[in-house]
Amino acid sequence: MIMQLYRSNLFSLPKFQKQVKVHVNNNIVIARLSARYRFSSLQPKSFRTEATYAFPFTTATTTTKITSHLRFITQNSKFFIINYNAFFRNSFKRQQQHIHIPSYPLIKRQQTAFQIAFKQAGREFLRFLKYLFISLLSTVLIGLLSWRGYHFYIEHFLHPTPTKLSRTARDCLRGAYVRTNLSPDSHMAEIYLRQALQIVLEKDKLEINDPIVIDILQLLCDNFVWRGSLHDAIMQYKQILELLLQQPQNEGREIEIAKKLGDLYIRVKEYNTAEKYLVWAIGLLQGNKVELFNENDESVEFTSTSIFTNSSLINKDFIAITDLLASIYAKQRKYDYALTFYLGLLKMIQEKQKIDDFTLKCWEAIINCHLGEIFYDIGKYDEALGWLQKGLSIAKSNSGNKDCDECAGVILNNLGLIHERKGNNELAISLYTNAIEFAEKAQDFIGIEDFARNLNRVQLQDNEIIKEQKK
Template sequence: WRGYHFYIEHFLHPTPTKLSRTARDCLRGAYVRTNLSPDSHMAEIYLRQALQIVLEKDKLEINDPIVIDILQLLCDNFDWRGSLHDAIMQYKQILELLLQQPQNEGREIEIAKKLGDLYIRVKEYNTAEKYLVWAIVEFTSTSIFTNSSLINKDFIAITDLLASIYAKQRKYDYALTFYLGLLKMIQEKQKIDDFTLKCWEAIINCHLGEIFYDIGKYDEALGWLQKGLSIAKSNSGNKDCDECAGVILNNLGLIHERKGNNELAISLYTNAIEFAEKAQDFIGIEDFARNLNRVQ
């Protein structure tokens, strides 16, 4: 067992050397129960033991980055288990701790995004909006769509989430403003470091198609969806692009099913399932298969 801990420490999940051996053993135990032999309840036990040890025995302050890392692992565990309100409470504590520190390297923006996402999932859209707007403001105090150098993965994800809130609330003018602005920025700057933006371009086209479909502009919806599908397919092999292609094909299937073109809808749903399988999008596979079975 000690040899297993040695392997994990040196090759899979290094733990902070300033911690006691017991605390580090607990963190490795949590890693095993999260990634190698998943059991969310056992992972939580290990994490809570680690947290108690680093605070009481190792004498770290509650706002120490190592403590915050453990708190975030607990948050991720709650999210994994589906205990969304517990995750929200823990993430809010982390955000408060981060905001008390002079420098946190933008980590507070990441936590605000997670809170926005969680509040969307529990359908508290107004609260989600506040966190996401705050996160965007942290990026810039100027117009967010006039400086493509600001764009990065967090910025895209936060803006996409905010636009999705407006779409869910049927505030389509707001949603379109954000989606079109984000699309313009993505097109102006197609690559940041090793992060390819083509898949995001496809995803935003998909969202635009969904909005135009919802407001009854079906021809425009088809145009956006087809464009997004072309981009996603041309970048097949990327998980995000394959997942996006599956979603768009499913949406196209819904449109053609509505028109009574059942044979075409069946073909689109079948193709959607194939892309979802490539992306290992298990929720998509289930949803698309349900649509396919309904038409057949």
């Protein structure tokens, strides 16, 4: 093995080529060192020096001790080996392949109890860190795979997103869907929708009147309604309607938005404006492409009954819009107009079902419910009970449909109010209880709250009556 040596007593410290050999013979470690060197670069003649050192190989002779011994010998002879461990390890192992070296047990230095405990604690801590790292890495990987798998399921089975959008925009839309339908949180849903809207406008470069952008704006409107920000929803829906009117062949969506605006204006008690939007929507259904009205124009009551003679108009949009229009007249106590619309609509539904076997049973039950409410308001209680009972029978026979179950809950609640006013609290309690059951089936949470409030009121009245009787 070639090593570099230095001779300390030479004036220029020249480098030497050093040959070192180490082997064991009869339990004696023999190290032979030889070198050629010249005293200066100008002196062509070279000299050779050689030295052999031997010391016993005993049980106490270890690699470190042999290395230290060689270092001591060579330093006394003015030679310095650069890397004792390297030369000893390489040359000594080569000798072991040919020479049998007896093995001796290593003499371990005794350790204190503190050192043993410290080493044990260190090993345990390292093991803990290893398992902690593996656990954290596994958790992150499982979470990432679950998240991507969940998005994959939503994308392909629940709520597909437009493929021409960027991945970030599609992720935001899926997040909004989750926060709206699967894990409801209106605030987070709005954040996702606003991020998606910003991305599709700025990054994907879509126009404001693009159908995808309009869909996102409509989702924002629905979110406003969910949160109770009705005026914000109205402003957003009006913007959507203006965008739709700029494009041809959007009558279906125009009717839908007009219906939503009419419903919202009814909820904020701006009945005249609501009536204008609903009448305009009915005109579109009749095929009359008219310009959007001015909300500041005077209201004109829509009293034409000709719409009820055209059975081709009948569809769910027409029924919903006419029902809203009749409800406006009922809220304004214009009962003649309201009855005209409800009775005409009910006749159309019944005739349509006879001719085309078109299933509108739930709407038939709803119209019967509204007629019962109107007759009750004008003081015709027997007729009111007749309409309500008929509507309840239709709704119960179609139980399992969300609209029918919700209608049944409302009718049972109305019947409970009627019997409560008559003083028949026991029957009223039974009706309120059944109303809550149907509202739970339909997931009508507002109805559940209202019906439970009525039930608690009657039960408290009964408890007070019982206490007074005991006195």
